[in-house]
Amino acid sequence: MAGEPVSVPEWQTLTGEQTRRWTEVLDHLVAVLPPGAATVVVDGGTPHSAVVAERLADTLHRLGRPCARLTDTTPLADEDSWHTDRTPDTVAIADGPRWRARPPTGKWDVVIWLRTPPVDPTAHRSGGNGCDVVVDLHDPGWPVIRQIADRLASLERWYLSESRAFFAIRAATWDTRFGDDLPAYRAAVTEARLPADGVAVDIGCGTGRALPALRHAVGPNGTVIGLDITPQMLASAATHSRDAAATLVLGDARHLPFGDATVDVIFAAGLITHLPDPEAGLLELARTTRPGGRLVLFHPSGRAALAARHGRTLDPDEPLAEAPLRRSTLHSGWQLTSYDDSEHRFLATATRQSN
Ligand SMILES: C[S@@+](CC[C@H](N)C(=O)[O-])C[C@H]1O[C@@H](n2cnc3c(N)ncnc32)[C@H](O)[C@@H]1O
Known part of the structure; x- marks a missing residue:
């Protein structure tokens, strides 16, 4: 059913199991980023993309990796703000279709697509085509990675945990x-x-x-x-x-x-x-x-x-x-x-x- 998107729950309202699920997904995402400087954009599932980009940035900070955020509201002409601060290892994380259409370095290293229920069920949903990573967010408390491009990580790194997570949440009902x-x-x-x-x-x-x-x-x-x-x-x-x-x-x-x-x-x-x-x-x-x-x-x-x-x-x-x-x-x-x-x-x- 279409409708208003359900917002991603705040960390403090997640159950222990949901927190572990989010953490596992974010750890997988960070693990597949190329080493050194990288550019990442999270798209799809507006407004969830901003939350996921934020959580990805937090995870990088926690791991001590420098990171700059380009948000959906950052003026596109103001790219120098992140150029100024960045180190040779800075990961730039943007969100939203505006940034996706305009990679600051000519091409995004990683495009993450969030798959969510369509707000308009008749709308064409081709935004996920050509993405490197697809995360199912039909249940915002329970993200599940459905695809990671082979060039970023071998299937063996993520298939088992994600396949299980996909069905685990469905087993009881x-x-x-x-x-x-x-x-x-x-x-x-x-x-x-x-x-x-x-x-x-x-x-x-x-x-x-x-x-x-x-x-x-x-x-x-x-x-x-x-x-x-x-x-x-x-x-x-x-x-x-x-x-x-x-x-x-x-x-x-x-x-x-x-x-x-x-x-x-x-x-x-x-x-x-x-x-x-x-x-x-x-x-x-x-x-x-x-x-x-x-x-x-x-x-x-x-x-x-x-x-x-x-x-x-x-x-x-x-x-x-x-x-x-x-x-x-x-x-x-x-x-x-x-x-x-x-x-x-x-x-x-x-x-x-x-x-
Ligand atoms: C669509 S469900 C069907 C379940 C059951 N056969 C039925 O008809 O009700 C698919 C099942 O396959 C299991 N599954 C998915 N990948 C698997 C794999 N690589 N090895 C074994 N089971 C797997 C899932 O855990 C899930 O229980």
Whole structure:
């Protein structure tokens, strides 16, 4: 919903958890700045950009790094004020679209974009294009980094903490928001015809909504494992007693803690598009699956419905579009055997090829 932006809470009104979240994000941002003199602009999410620029400057000061602030109200013609004070190591931090359009040294070293709910939902929102860092600030108490350009930092530096933070805040209310979808999960698992007594793993199991259906499908002698990267999601799965249907494992889909060819069926709902490299993810899923084993990719809404819910238009190149998925499964050791992207569900299945 559009409306007045919710302001970023003052430090003193944040909870302990929110303070740690803000601090973690600011530390990540400072860590990716180039050494020595650098120019940084924070844009998007007005008026949040000024607050984030201010907090970034405070963090630099705390770390003893010289820093000059160019604010949205600093006259653009008065650039000398920061030239006068600066040292060879001064980081200049500006905010707002005016400064973004006019880098003092010809080009910004780092452009940070704040992603917030649109004040006008019909407005074109291309400001994030070409930015080096994207911070989701839909919840101003809970910033989450969604992207950092490879040239600034390797994914391994920030992916785990930020991916977890993105889902951690959603775990407690996940089933209240999406609980109605349970019959669709049951139907998808039934349709996939899992082998009785087999080993089924739900990767990115979240609160475990598919786990009872998977247990029912493989029977009491089968093995069901629910794996997720976010501890809060697994805690919520246990709260819903879904640990009675499966063993819950904290782990990363990109480095599965299972041996080669040990799994009969991999179920993954809503996971692939959250992986930074979907094809590499499919390759890791293939590694653990025995030849002839199955992959079931599911979502309780079709891609078009999901895109509409998130205010996006459908992209024919996205990983779950049919042609890219056919390609990436083939390249990663799977053969796509069915593909259904209707309004009320996405269900694609693939079979593990022999090496
Ligand atoms: C959109 S949610 C779907 C949850 C659940 N499958 C469902 O359908 O309700 C995506 C889940 O994938 C998990 N996830 C994201 N990246 C992951 C990774 N690299 N390894 C394992 N789980 C991951 C998240 O923690 C989250 O629980």
